[in-house]
Amino acid sequence: MPAVRSSARGGTVLALTLGLVLASSPAFAGRDGVESNGGSDQSAASDGTGKVSVTVGGVVFDRSKNGSGGSAGALTSATDWTPPACWYAPKYTPEQLEKERLPIWAAESTGYEWDAQQRDRYVNGKPYKNFNKDKTGKGYWWDAYVNESFPPGWDSCTEDTFWVDTGDAPPATVKNAITPQILAELAYAEIRVPGTKVTLAPADTTKVNLPTWAWLDAAAFKPVSVTASVPVLNLTATAIAEPQSLQIDPGTSDAVTYPASGACAVNGGRIGEPYAQGKAGQTPPCGVKYLRSSGDGSYPLKATITWKIHWTGTGGAGGDLPDGTFGATQNVVVQEIQSVNR
Numbered sequence: 169m170p171a172v173r174s175s176a177r178g179g180t181v182l183a184l185t186l187g188l189v190l191a192s193s194p195a196f197a198g199r200d201g202v203e204s205n206g207g208s209d210q211s212a213a214s215d216g217t218g219k220v221s222v223t224v225g226g227v228v229f230d231r232s233k234n235g236s237g238g239s240a241g242a243l244t245s246a247t248d249w250t251p252p253a254c255w256y257a258p259k260y261t262p263e264q265l266e267k268e269r270l271p272i273w274a275a276e277s278t279g280y281e282w283d284a285q286q287r288d289r290y291v292n293g294k295p296y297k298n299f300n301k302d303k304t305g306k307g308y309w310w311d312a313y314v315n316e317s318f319p320p321g322w323d324s325c326t327e328d329t330f331w332v333d334t335g336d337a338p339p340a341t342v343k344n345a346i347t348p349q350i351l352a353e354l355a356y357a358e359i360r361v362p363g364t365k366v367t368l369a370p371a372d373t374t375k376v377n378l379p380t381w382a383w384l385d386a387a388a389f390k391p392v393s394v395t396a397s398v399p400v401l402n403l404t405a406t407a408i409a410e411p412q413s414l415q416i417d418p419g420t421s422d423a424v425t426y427p428a429s430g431a432c433a434v435n436g437g438r439i440g441e442p443y444a445q446g447k448a449g450q451t452p453p454c455g456v457k458y459l460r461s462s463g464d465g466s467y468p469l470k471a472t473i474t475w476k477i478h479w480t481g482t483g484g485a486g487g488d489l490p491d492g493t494f495g496a497t498q499n500v501v502v503q504e505i506q507s508v509n510r
Contacts, residue, residue, distance in 0.1 A: 227354055231394055235360045241494050245490045251357040252353055255344045258401065262298075310332050325343075348483070354396050356407045364384070366384055373502075376461055379451060384473075390411070395407075415472045415495075416455070417430065418456045432453065439454060439473075440454030458502040471496060475491060
């Protein structure tokens with residue numbers, strides 16, 4: 169519960185309360201339910217067309233253009249960049265904040281001094297009066313949200329809950345207040361890209377010194393995107409991932425790759441070229457040639473795609489985010505018997 173999370177700075181007892189509340193809070197309980205604007209639940213809903221919106225910390229994600237299938241997975245940043253660990257966004261109406269805080273104060277579990285300070289802040293006019301009920305419909309109480317995986321820095325958003333009038337920017341002193349770029353970074357973390365199992369010719373079992381062609385299914389090899397938004401602020405951002413290249417790692421030093429770098433570039437909307445009859449004497453634009461048998465085992469060929477990420481957002485905002493990678497390993501048996509690919 170964000171109210172208790174903000175107060176946890178007061179001491180060990182409050183920190184223990186924080187842990188208990190976070191463990192039971194709907195915000196971290198799952199993706200089944202419906203959330204109203206300003207709420208703190210995490211929920212999912214479908215409009216019947218396959219477009220699914222999931223709300224996490226006041227942010228709605230549209231994953232309808234994401235990669236799908238059992239082999240789809242999350243990107244790994246090519247740098248040490250990570251998405252925001254915590255951020256601030258609208259969370260409560262005046263009535264919702266009152267409903268949340270009054271039981272906490274009544275329980276007296278957070279201590280008289282803190283309760284008194286809270287009442288002064290939100291009820292007694294120092295600086296807010298009666299939870300700003302006179303401003304109902306004219307703004308929201310903002311509070312911190314955290315990445316549900318609790319990465320390092322998740323507890324760094326320690327500002328007390330604060331009020332922002334509709335149309336106004338949050339105080340400049342508040343770091344990590346939601347912006348189109350933060351939305352784009354959160355959307356980046358939600359991107360799922362198709363699996364990277366490449367098609368090989370010969371398939372699964374090849375021969376020593378025989379060039380093996382490698383390519384990706386063009387139908388699965390296309391840009392994907394996730395859109396994140398905060399409806400009550402009319403803020404939105406879309407992170408787009410576009411395939412850039414495929415890196416082939418043969419799984420052994422006893423091999424050569426085509427090209428020599430092992431990096432197969434996008435060409436005409438695809439990576440690599442399907443093998444066709446009559447190409448046995450040609451060098452594949454993307455592939456591998458094994459120089460030694462795998463014996464009774466196999467070589468773990470790894471195919472990793474680099475995805476270029478850019479984003480667009482409200483007000484013409486946009487830019488680039490760090491490239492992401494996603495790979496998969498498949499076993500290749502290499503036999504001593506030499507053959508010709510026909």
